[in-house]
Amino acid sequence: MSLPLGETFHDFREDKNLSLSQAAGDIVTKSFLSKFEKGGSSISFENLWLLLQRMNVTLSEFVYRAYGYMWTASVDFFHELTRAAVDENFSALDQLIADANARYQKSNLVSDHLNYIVARSVKFSLEDKQLPKEELDYVLDYLFRSEDWLRYDIEIMRFIIPFVPVDTLIQMARALLKHSSDFMKTGLNRTETGEILLNILALLIKNRKIHDAEVLFGLLHRNPTISSLILYSIQLHALKAALWFVSDQQDKGNAEIRWVLDTLHHLDQNRFARQISAQWNDLTGENLDFAQLFPNQQ
Structure with a gap:
């Protein structure tokens, strides 16, 4: 898919009431920027980033508009999954599971397999069933391959933590607090990460892991985010x-x-x-x- 980057930049520039010269500054020439907006030339990521900073437009805002105000496929998937879980809509869950599995069979991508497992975990949670160990292990192996978690990984955690062993929950909470401080500064990320940490604390209390719960409570109580x-x-x-x-x-x-x-x-x-x-x-x-x-x- 070819995104209309130049056209999108032109829209933002017009919204800001900036001339070509004002937007270009000393980053690119006025003539180059004009060609870029008309689709006649490509631009380096570094220069696009600098031009967006000059207009006080974030990269996520720019990409979101370039995509026609549509969420990415993964964000749409998790929105639909959340809605189905809240409504306890089993037919919608079954459709999400089937769609994710079909995508995985076609793409063989790890993310599609993860989506399939996570959708199944929601259904199992509503049915008070356990997620198969091999599926849980697959998700945990993916998550702990790198603890520098971002939005997609956080979304997975939201749904998977009811099935995670207590000792792993403690490891997950510590990793979140250690590695995700910058990530959590963004509003939605902060809310979802906070939700995960509080749910982990609740599970520690439920499982009578008193010392671990007290330690985590202290960490959360002192955490400004x-x-x-x-x-x-x-x-x-x-x-x-x-x-x-x-x-x-x-x-x-x-x-x-x-x-x-x-x-x-x-x-x-x-x-x-x-x-x-x-x-x-x-x-x-x-x-x-x-x-x-x-x-x-x-």
Whole structure:
């Protein structure tokens, strides 16, 4: 498939209201950029990257538009799989399993075989069955061949962890925290990786791996990326409280904001609690005295 890179670049440049000279800068010539936009010349990845940076456009945004605002096949697959799992739609799961297997038989690609196994794992999970050991081993061998996991690998983990042995879960959690800090800075990656780590913690507790659970809890509690997930959610509750308060539901608003502050207090997030208190005062016009609510906190 030949992507319309030049045409896509032209669209972004027009959106930014930039002339050819402004977009080209000292990276390429104006005439070269004009030819590239019209499909008359190719461009090196390095120069395309620099031109996109100049326009404040990310590579993923550029590729997404070039593909006609369509997700890649793997992202579409995992979206469909998630939807089928949430709806417990077995007919959709069977179709996804069959399609993945058909692709694998034709392509012999590892990714197609992985997709087939992962789709089966979802169905087995809903049926409270165990994934065959050889299939689980195939997935784990793939994952631990390199622990520098990216989006596709994270998607696989989301579905496979209910079947992973406890000792391997501990290894997986440590590897995620060690190698994925940069990867987790992106919003969706952060959410999905955080979900995996919390699910691993839950499985450790369920299997009474107390020491390992305590260690992982400490790592997660000190991890700023994981903490931010919790704080985003709590801040949403704080805004909901303010919305209730200003829409003549003062009792509900007061109860919700008190829950927010109590929760932050128990999480040792008193600095953030003071910020929430200041935001409440600004949004509602009502004074919420943090020092009065928690007199023992500095």
